[in-house]
Amino acid sequence: MRKKLLITGGAGMVAQNMLRHPLLAKWVVQSPSSSELDLRDPGAVRRYFFHHKPDAVIHAAGVVGGIQANIQNPLRFLADNTLMGVNVVAACVDCRIELLINIASSCMYPRAIGSGLTENDILSGPLESTNEGYALAKIVTMRMCEYAVREKQNLIYRTLVPCNLYGKWDKFDDSKSHLLAAIIKKISHAKATNSRSVEVWGDGMARREFMYASDFAEAILMAVEDPLKIPEVMNVGVGHDYTVNEYYNIAANVIGWSGDIVHNMSKPVGMARKLLDVSRQIQWGWYPKTSIEDGIRETYSYYKELKAK
Missing domain, CATH: 3.90.25.10 (UDP-galactose 4-epimerase, domain 1)
Incomplete structure (x- = not known):
């Protein structure tokens, strides 16, 4: 019997790319949109998780946007993303879901380091002010995953930290686009x-690292297949x-x-x-396949x- 996989953020770019990836065929997938499941409502999240009883969860939901959106709506980016992350992790723990892949963001890194950003650099310095609210929310969710594993060692909760993403199902609205x-x-x-x-x-x-979202979808689904091979927190990027x-x-x-x-x-x-160190990813044995030219063309x-x- 195929196992059940719950993907949050069903209408988002990351989830939409995962839903069309061949690696997903072995799972029975549930991927509710925000209209179907309000992740900010702890009771609704807990009821949904208990009712569907997924074997694994990928938390890919989030309020996202570019610099302009982050500057104009810092309260929403902090509050909504924190609520979603806290509720998803708490529901996973309460429902005894052993496997959770949490999707974070390279915004979590200190503003002053610039390149060679290793996972240990998180929380080592002040954040970039233009997206601080979003970054803090992602840090809280990452820490919750780590604390859950610390308290209940049977849990396999992992956080993937992608570089900037682009691709099909991206947002092209002037107020939200990256x-x-x-x-x-x-x-x-x-x-x-x-x-x-x-x-x-x-x-x-200014320099930026971008990865095609379909490549990242593959990395996530490979991580779900064998999560014990990856560390609790791992950067995922192209390395340049x-x-x-x-x-x-x-x-x-x-x-x-x-x-x-x-x-x-x-x-x-x-x-x-903001350039990630992808040493852990390379040690894991995965690297994105799509060139920047091909990705932009698609x-x-x-x-x-x-x-x-």
Whole structure:
């Protein structure tokens, strides 16, 4: 008999990529959207978990957004994400669910380190102010997983810390989109309107590490298959980064636009660099397969289909 797997955040990019991955075929999957299960409601979460009795849980839900959304809504990013994480972990413990894969964020790392971010660096310094609320919520959930294992050693609760993600089912709304989704939308619009320039926030020299969401979905599902092979906290990334300007240039080449980049120095840019150390991931034996060019090409195709609907 196939085991039951519960994936939170069913409408999100990470969950949507997992739901279409062939590794999921061996599971009976439940993946409620926020309208079906409000993860902020502890009673609703506990009742749902007790009723469905999953063998394993992947916590991929979250209120997410780019710099602008984080700056404008810090209370919501802190409160909602903390409530969801606390309720999911508590329900897993109460329902005696032995396996939980918690999806965290590289926002948890201190702002001053920049590169070579190892899992031990978490909580070693001040956070980036533009996404501090979101980061604190993810840290709380990670710590809950660690404390649960400390108290009940039969539990296998693991936290995966991905670099920035992009891909199909990303958000392209101006108020919610992350960097690569925003770049693809801007350059697509510039091409469609024959515009000769696009605006970039800051000087474009900040560096970011991006992984195609379908690759991350594979890593999560492989972790669910044999969680004892991974540590309690593990970075998942590509191990190298590009400047914002380079991402614009790569996207422009893929999309087929040859205009100019105009820098708006009045806009916030966040951390100067955020590059994960993926030593634990490499030791585990996994590495993402999709190149940045192929990933942007697939995401651009998805965006065009989305616009055509």
